[in-house]
Ligand SMILES: Nc1ncnc2c1ncn2[C@@H]1O[C@H](COP(=O)(O)OP(=O)(O)O)[C@@H](O)[C@H]1O
């Protein structure tokens with residue numbers, strides 16, 4: 001029982017990190033049809049910003065400075081995403097292949113620049129001491145960092161769902177995911193919705209980058225690329241354009257990955273691919289997919 | 294000024310030349326019906342006016358050239374659009390569909406709900422779960438909420454049960470009384486009831502412009518529209 005609980009909560013924690021990467025990817029693809037390969041770069045930029053805050057600006061980590069690092073990582077990645085959207089994506093309006101290629105380019109440039117500057121070795125991101133403690137639930141001993149990932153992802157999930165549900169721009173985004181040209185035919189300029197989605201997606205990925213640095217014991221220019229793959233898998237399983245779908249798929253994949261790995265080391269990734277194939281074969285639009293184009 | 298003047302409009306989609314120099318005029322405060330067989334380019338014409346299909350040539354709306362304008366700007370000049378197949382947002386509620394469309398400072402919800410009282414009882418329902426007729430009411434309401442100068446309506450009775458055709462036709466007749474309208478419609482009884490002008494298209498061109506009295510002439514209808522009598 002205690003092992004079960006440990007694996008379950010670790011799986012949910014991992015799922016929370018996947019969700020932070022996947023939610024933006026899903027919205028960006030859902031609304032604009034852009035396969036954003038630069039999403040991993042957003043994550044890396046968030047992580048390096050968090051590292052800078054945690055080592056240079058506030059070298060004595062406390063809970064508050066860590067929260068600040070996460071926030072700064074989110075803002076930096078969000079602004080970078082916005083910049084990329086304004087400078088590059090808008091100029092390739094509706095040219096989906098060119099847009100995807102350009103995001104690959106951005107991703108390579110960011111990786112190379114950060115690598116040239118900081119090297120490719122992972123750098124430790126200092127955290128408050130209590131992050132390394134463990135909590136006892138019944139007879140299970142569970143490292144507390146899991147709860148941090150879950151808590152932060154839950155807050156961002158609620159925030160994103162609230163924006164989508166209760167604001168005008170959220171209404172435009174939801175409608176645009178379904179039928180973008182009809183939104184413009186109601187006299188609405190969808191460009192603002194595009195920018196919003198890039199910023200929100202970048203923000204979540206940036207926050208995710210800081211947390212992933214804690215989870216995987218370090219910040220490196222290469223971290224974005226490997227997490228991006230999981231992000232794409234989650235988006236495909238959950239359905240393009242659906243935040244709730246991303247959340248469910250992220251949990252499903254995080255949990256099964258951890259359980260499979262417990263029984264056979266390395267089996268986790270294999271099982272994830274099986275889930276992906278099963279969803280693609282039985283429900284190609286994903287669990288909660290909304291995009292029909 | 295709410296007249297619409299289309300001159301030498303060409304639209305090419307994926308290499309096929311669909312509109313090949315369309316010319317017509319839609320006068321102010323009148324209902325003009327755009328007719329023709331399936332596939333002649335009626336919907337493409339409306340989409341081109343809306344800026345949804347990029348076209349070349351000239352489209353003047355109340356004197357303003359709109360041919361290369363982005364869609365949302367054209368709409369904000371005062372154009373309401375009811376697309377073929379309705380295109381309501383299925384995952385949004387009726388209320389959300391309407392509030393998305395509302396762009397005036399004081400959108401006219403009273404008028405819309407007076408015209409379609411059924412919608413009032415279903416404001417919280419997802420539009421995708423409405424019947425075809427109710428979805429059409431939502432689609433028409435989106436165009437009526439704002440003070441538009443012209444309404445472009447594409448086959449509003451398509452796919453509706455006969456009883457609903459009558460209901461939608463009645464509300465269109467009511468709207469038609471005091472607006473400029475360009476309507477594509479296969480139901481000739483409805484066209485006769487509301488239109489003051491008719492335009493007939495064939496193979497990407499306008500082949501006739503005139504009065505609706507021509508629709509009384511069986512041989513005209515047969516040669517122009519390929520149908521006989523007043524129905525599809
Ligand atoms: N998106 C598109 N891609 C390719 N062909 C199209 C497209 N839209 C319309 N067409 C073609 O253009 C012609 C005119 O279509 P349309 O304007 O919908 O006709 P109508 O509304 O008069 O029935 C048809 O032959 C149709 O097949």
Ligand SMILES: [Mg+2]
Nearest residue numbers: 335336337377
């Ligand atoms: Mg048509």
